[in-house]
Every structure is written in structure tokens, then in C-alpha cells.
Amino acid sequence: MKTAVCPGSFDPITKGHIDIITRAAKLFDQVIILISVNYDKKYSFTSEERCDMVRASVSHLPNVTVDHFDGLLADYVREKKACAIVKGLRAVSDFEYEFQMALANKKLYDGAETVFLTTQGENMYLSSSLVKQIASFGGDISHFVPPQALEAIEKRLRRYTPGIKE
Numbered sequence: 001m002k003t004a005v006c007p008g009s010f011d012p013i014t015k016g017h018i019d020i021i022t023r024a025a026k027l028f029d030q031v032i033i034l035i036s037v038n039y040d041k042k043y044s045f046t047s048e049e050r051c052d053m054v055r056a057s058v059s060h061l062p063n064v065t066v067d068h069f070d071g072l073l074a075d076y077v078r079e080k081k082a083c084a085i086v087k088g089l090r091a092v093s094d095f096e097y098e099f100q101m102a103l104a105n106k107k108l109y110d111g112a113e114t115v116f117l118t119t120q121g122e123n124m125y126l127s128s129s130l131v132k133q134i135a136s137f138g139g140d141i142s143h144f145v146p147p148q149a150l151e152a153i154e155k156r157l158r159r160y161t162p163g164i165k166e
């Protein structure tokens with residue numbers, strides 16, 4: 001049984017994440033989406049809220065589960081006996097940071113490999129930060145996020161109602 005962990009902030013989940021998760025689910029017997037913490041980031045959603053949105057968005061994938069963990073990713077991967085950490089790579093700008101994390105995780109736990117899946121061209125520009133910015137202005141984010149998470153994201157992030165005042 002080959003298990004992969006797909007970690008991230010998922011603040012919030014996007015269709016880019018769904019693409020990577022769907023493809024990972026075809027490569028491994030089991031995929032655990034891990035809602036993790038990066039203390040350098042200020043989150044808009046609690047880990048429970050992020051878990052709920054991700055869970056609702058991947059319920060159609062039978063070999064995918066969702067979990068959260070506030071500790072080191074390497075410790076979680078060891079505990080679950082996973083053989084891979086799956087990350088999506090969008091552009092060259094992602095690479096340096098992801099490469100650094102992959103090397104550090106390998107040093108912390110040698111039993112798993114980081115596997116990078118390149119994002120589809122249509123999702124190259126997509127990020128959670130972009131979604132948050134558009135949603136805060138009341139823009140249409142339905143192209144960017146899974147339908148199951150749309151309402152929760154719009155409700156939390158909208159700060160401005162579109163419409164030109166005369």
C-alpha cells in the first residue's frame with residue numbers, strides 16, 4: 001500500500017490544488033491531504049474551516065482523506081509510513097522554496113521522497129492569495145475554487161460590494 005501525503009496551507013483550496021490531488025490519487029493507493037501550518041503566513045480560515053472546505057471538495061475521490069497536523073511535516077510522514085510527499089509546482093518562482101523544503105524534509109526523514117507534479121497550464125497563475133484578493137472585492141471566484149467551497153470563501157472574504165457609485 002503506497003501512501004502519499006499532500007501537504008499545504010489550503011487557505012483556501014483552489015481548483016489548482018484539486019488538479020494536483022486528483023492526479024496524485026491516480027498514482028498512489030492512498031492520498032492524505034494534510035492541512036499544515038506555515039507560521040510565516042497569516043491565515044484567513046482556521047484549520048478546522050480549511051479541513052471542512054477541503055473535505056467537501058474531495059468527497060468524490062475514494063482514496064483521498066483529509067487530516068490536519070500542527071507539527072513538522074516530516075514527523076507526520078514518518079508516523080503514517082508514507083512513501084511520498086506530493087507538491088504542485090507552478091512556475092520557476094515556486095521552485096527555489098519547494099526545493100529547499102524537499103531537501104530539508106529528506107534530511108529530517110529519509111523514508112519518503114518529495115514528488116513534484118507540474119501544474120496544468122490553465123492553473124499556472126492561480127494561487128490562494130489571488131483568490132483571496134479577488135474575493136475580498138466581491139469578484140467572481142467561481143472559476144478558481146471548487147463549488148463546494150465557494151460560499152464559505154465568499155462569505156468570509158468579501159469586504160467590498162461591486163458597483164460604481166455615482
Ligand code: PNS
Pocket residue numbers: 007008009010036037038039041071072073074100101102104105
Ligand atoms: O501551501 P503552503 O503554505 O506553501 O504549504 C507550506 C507547508 C504548510 C506545507 C509547509 O510550511 C510545512 O510543511 N509546514 C509544516 C511544518 C514543517 O514541517 N516545516 C518545515 C518544512 S521543511
